[in-house]
Amino acid sequence: MSDSRPLASDGSTDALFVVVYARLKAMAARQLSNRRQATLDTTELVHELYLRMGQREALHFDHPAQFFAYAARAMRHLLINRARDRLRLCAGGQWLRVTLDDQDLKLALDTAEQTLALDAALDALEQSDARAAQVVELRYFAGLSLEQVADTLGVARRTIDRDWRFARAFIKARMG
């Protein structure tokens, strides 16, 4: 997994990730608290993140591709953390105020478990086909279209389509 990390190994970009993640997390938290409002899908969320990040002078990305790689990684991270927190709080439920009704809770737990399974499958995919795994990150976690993924990676659309089809089958087969 480390060799597919979209982060350069020098410190400045690692610090960037921390900022991107914190921003995304804050945005996602606001999303959650305004349940009644129209919610953003992944594409809209990442786009809004891009706009907000762009306003900060301190943070500039060499090109948009780099930003989307960060955003995808941050979203994946956010999802996994939430999934872990959910499962953990469920395990130690005695001090958790129940804020979800039973049906929502079941959905939350199922999704959390699936998320961790997806994460593991994606790790496995990275081992066997790193670019296919990148396509999944940009497509699923950053909400890019396959056309945009092709542009971002600088690879022909046809190739990206094949990558996506294989990756999807690979992950779904793993997740059972």
Added chain:
Amino acid sequence: MFGVNRGKAYRGEFGVEPATTIRDVFEAALGLPAAERARLLDERCPDPLRRAEIERLLAADATEGELLSTGDAACAARAIGDTSVAQALPAGSRIGPFELVEVLGEGGSSTVFRAFRQVDGVRQEVAIKLLARGLYTADAQRQFRREREALARLRHPGIARLIEGGITEAGLAYIALELVDGLPITRYASQHRLDLRQRLVLFLMVCRAVETAHRALIVHRDLKPSNVLVTADGHVKLLDFGIAMLLDEDAAEQIHTQHRALTPAYAAPEQFAQEPVNAATDVYALGVLLDELITGQRRASADAGTPSSRLSPDTVTTAYGTVPAGVSTLRHKLRGDLDNIVLKATASEAERRYASAGALAEDIERHLDRQPVLAHPPSRWYRTSKFVARHRGGVVLTALFMAAVLTSLSIALWQAQVARQQAARANMVRDFVESLFAPVRYGTAPSEQPSLDELLAHGVAKLDNAPSMDDGSQVDLLAMFSRLYEDLGDVAQARQLANRAVALSERTLAPSAIESIRALTARGYAAVRMEDYADGGTDLRLAHQRMLAQGIRGEALIDLLGPLGAVENSEGHGEAALDLAREALAERIDSWGPDDPRVGIGYNDVASALEGLERYDEAIPMWRKTWQFELAHFGPSSSQTTLALAGLASSSFRAGHWTQAHALFGQALAMYARNGNAPQLTQVYAAQKACVLEGLRADHASAQARCGQAQAWSAAGFGADTALHGDSLEATAFGEVEAGDLVAARKLFDAARKLYGSDPANRMRIGRVDSELAGIALLEGQPAVARELLPEAIAGLRTRKYRMPPLIAEARLLLACTRTPATPCPPDLQATVEHDLAAVASRNDPQLLWVHTLLAQVELAHDQAGAARARLTAAIPRAAGDLPPAHPRRLAAQLWLAVAAARSGDCADAEAQARAASATIQLGGLAAHPELASASTLLRHPLASCGPLLN
């Protein structure tokens, strides 16, 4: 890394590279109708496992829908929901013993709450840090506890204390930290308009605190202004020491999280590179902090320029509150030394930085003292060698030059290694010790398991043949083995090993090294255990001094305070011993929390010190507290609980609550007997005290049982030729006196005295025996013998602080010299007796009746019948609660009261007293008791105006 093409090809189950990848086959099959697909797979996948995998891929490809059934990523995140801990734990929730008040902050890996708990009715405010990661496996929890304990031992006034840590039932780890009210150091400096020198002095305090932690093998890893606070009274307090270590997830989890808890601006290059961090990492952060503190501006992460070059009027004005004209003055002051110091501390190669926070501090001190500093710009040699290393191919190297480069490289590597060695050593020592116990752990049959003795001997031998082990570890292990031998009772071996530890440390280590101090403690302890208080005291006091100087607290300090208290006690400094015991108790609670089982011994020691000071009113509740604590932690039959019970019995006895002490000793000794271990010293003491108690109570049956135990245990455990066994014989003699068998008593006293020999250490014991022998002489009508023995006996008894034995001896002397007109009493004796009596007046000790009966006889001899009568009338009822009616001392007192009444002319009362006593005497068959003889004789004859009152 974008633009990377196809990743690694699939490897088959058996490690053979297939000609085509799974993906190739999968894609080839996609375009084919079902029947042809089967043929393709037959052809290209003879391996059934591989074929099944491809079939699964094809089946998955045929399904519809997103990767997660809930929908896209944002949708899935909403479905799971945000379950941050702050939300789940509102004010009033509990974590461990703490009640949460509010959230102070929330970070990626932890949430901080303000919280409190009640400790002994006092509200203790703390900061609770709840770790976001859960600890579900026993291994993870063990690791957390181990690290937490390391942190708890870290004690320095400049470091916010870790108060407690634990794991909730939900598997969440938390730590409670000292709540610090202060400002970040940079804000403090600008708010107080500190000048450069004041800032450097403040920063030195930071370095010293960091240095202490490094010595305890704890690295901060996240030093920054918000973690370096200064309190209103100007004290530096470092927060979150070592917390990063607790936050760090284990290696497996790290892959997922991708980043560690760190603050980019202060993080050293190796932290970004995710290399192991060590003390040099903190030195880097200190350098950045120093830079910010003196320039008023945090340096940008890529900036390697000097602090002086970065000064700007704005930032300097804000930081120092000076006019912009001050900038050039400041620049002048920073240029040179301080620039170089910052650059050296923040060198990107860890091995070029200061070797420790202490070395950084020393260079700043040198600068303040206007001495040359160690930091200097990188030399040409260094830059050349770097260049050579970078451009190996392009530079023609002579063999000599290459050798020089390699030498400098190996030195650098060695230096970088030093910091890591500390941690490596802790592991090495642990591994060594664990290897010793390997046969015990791996299910050896009980009969074949080595005894602790064998294990230790094996360990020492193994240590002798471990040349690869470094000196510090050797010293530590020798000291540890010494300690273990002590616990086994082999004091001589313990002392020998401790001597070796000290000798080795003196040869190889600095006196301030913690290993040296520990070795010194071990040697002092061994000496104390051999009752060599002079040598032991010297070592222990020196070790204590060095520990305080080094800021070492926690376990090492606790280990020291106990024996040091024994030294103070032996020198008669009971108050000092009590202070040490209290210090140790506080240290135990601070280090481990109030509910840790190891706190019990702390209570025990305080109770014991209070007893030593004869402060029984305080000792008894403290023993009771100890007993309850041990009972709760170790159960009713544990040796700890028994020891506390024996202590409670002992203090009750000394306080004069004999009936209660009788019951408590019975219980404690039954527990000792049941445990069936080799007799311990404390066990023998308890039996001896019980033996004396039962003897004094004239409870012959109980006395026989207790004294039998005391003699058997002292002889079996320590030898029949020891002073300790003499104590058992002497204890038995007390009962013989009360039983009226003076011959048997004298025989036992003589035997004990023989065992005590003429050892000056036994002066008190000899005094005790001689006082009793004088008492017997008085009963036998030989006051001259008593008069001869007593002065020396009293001097011996006075070497210990207990008041009652010398008081009895003094009353005896007063009576003896009254009866030997040729050798009158020492002039101040009467006054001494009155003084001592006043000191114990509040105590209900039945033995006061012994004293008053003696004094009444003195008064009668001086024709002060009224005084004697008043004395006995008051004293008898006070003793009645704890002495049975047929007790010879009670009866003797009553007979003397009859004498005093008759001499006062109150014949009716005299007759009533005499008759009552006489009836009990007949009933108890005590007519021949020597204690009653002289009063009885008097009463058989007319006294003053009264006729004979006894037949």
